[in-house]
Amino acid sequence: MKSQANFSLKSCNSFSFESVTSCIYFPESLDDLRQLSSLTNEPFYILGEGSNTLFLAEKAPVIIQPKFMGTSVDECDDAYLVSAGSAENWHQLVTYCVQKGYAGLENLALIPGSVGAAPIQNIGAYGVELSDVIEHVNWYEFATQTLHQLSHEQCQFGYRDSVFKREKRDKGIITQVCLKLPKAWQANISYQGLDSLSAEATPEQVYQRVIEVRQAKLPDPKVKPNAGSFFKNPVVSQQTYQQLVKHYPTMPAYQQSTTQVKLAAGWLIEQAGLKGIKQNGVGVHDKQALVLVNHGEGTGAAIYELARNINQQVFSKFGVSLQPEVRIVSASGLIIKDGFNG
Incomplete structure (x- = not known):
């Protein structure tokens, strides 16, 4: 090796x-x-x-750092089964599928990272989550030295969550991901930024529009080093949302169930007056408050301290805690925390 x-x-x-x-x-x-x-x-x-x-x-x-490569496609009556090694680049896989006519991933275009990381985080954007199209995941277990095929249900997907972040964390490695892309496809353009497209939009058109919107909002890591959205969008109870919306009637919100509502973390940060701030060589992006950037002279510790301060100020104003979407690593390994408390 x-x-x-x-x-x-x-x-x-x-x-x-x-x-x-x-x-x-x-x-x-x-x-x-x-x-x-x-x-x-x-x-x-x-x-x-x-x-x-x-x-x-x-x-x-x-x-x-796994290096499992390769992509293959199997066709069945109602879908295409696309299998990709965990080290394949996610956006390149999306591009490949769109070019080949395998629709279903276009809303997830330009999300950085590898294919193997995608199910761990259950990546999502513009009204689509990876869990919508996962067929199964091949996962190697260290303890038994066995390769398992985990079904969609066994992956236990949630909002930016999966079994790989919980029970199976650090107990094995994803080697391959299999996606089921239905032949019966309909454009998902309900999300803000895509709603300018027509209902007859093609996968290619949705793909191009997603790229345009992301490039307009998010800084290129090669120009302004960043890890995309640093925070998850917080999910609160219906009761908490009703209390907040009385004071902030323009607050963006997305109903998740009869009892839960998702809020926009970027909006909360911006309303707390933190958009564009800079400190200790790092800062909040001036166009998208969800993104924390390294201005060239920052450190990981400085980003973490900035994130803690943002959480404190958002909680002080709204009573809502933010949780990191980014995985935080010390010399002792991955740090697992509920938000930035403690």
């Missing part, structure tokens, strides 16, 4: 923060994965493309 000691991760995280791991491993076969079993007794972190990772310090834990 390929590996490298004292490896700089600066080019492996989209915040472009310097962090060094004592060793990084690049498994690309089941034999390689079997060799990793002895490593899981020490702090480690499984890294995709680093587009959703914040390294807090200059020292990182042992890194495992």
Whole structure:
């Protein structure tokens, strides 16, 4: 198995923060994965493309970066089954499917990261979540050295959540993802920004419009290092929402069920007067308050402190806590916290 000691991760995280791991491993076969079993007794972190990772310090834990590649398509009566290795680039897979006429992923265009990271986070955008099209996930379990095929139900998807962030966290590696893209397709253009398209819009048109909207809103990480949306959109009770909307009648909200409502984290941050602020070499993007950026001289610790301050001020104004969407990594591995409390 390929590996490298004292490896700089600066080019492996989209915040472009310097962090060094004592060793990084690049498994690309089941034999390689079997060799990793002895490593899981020490702090480690499984890294995709680093587009959703914040390294807090200059020292990182042992890194495992899977390199499973390849894409294949099987056709059945009512759908196309698209299988892709976990190291494939997500946007390139979306582009491939749109070009080949396999519709269903176009709303998820230009989301950075790898295919293997997508189900962990249950990525979503513009009214579509990955869980809408997942057929199954191939997952290698360290303890049993066994490759499992996990069904959609076994993945236990939720809003930016899955079993891979809970019971199966750090217990294995996703090697391949299989997507079921129905032949009976209808454009999903209900989300703001896409509603200018006609009901007869093609997958290609939806794909191009999504790219235009994302590029207009979100900074290019190569120009302004960032990890996209830093915070999840908070989900509150219907009662909490009713209390808030009395004071803030223009507050954007999305009904999730009869008892829960999703709020727009970016709107909350902007209303707290934090859009565009800068401190300690980092800041809040001036066009999209959900995005925290490295202005070139910042650190992971500075981003984390900024995020904590944002959460405190939003909670002070609205009584709503924000939770990070970005995965936060210290020298001891992934930090799991409920918001920024404690």
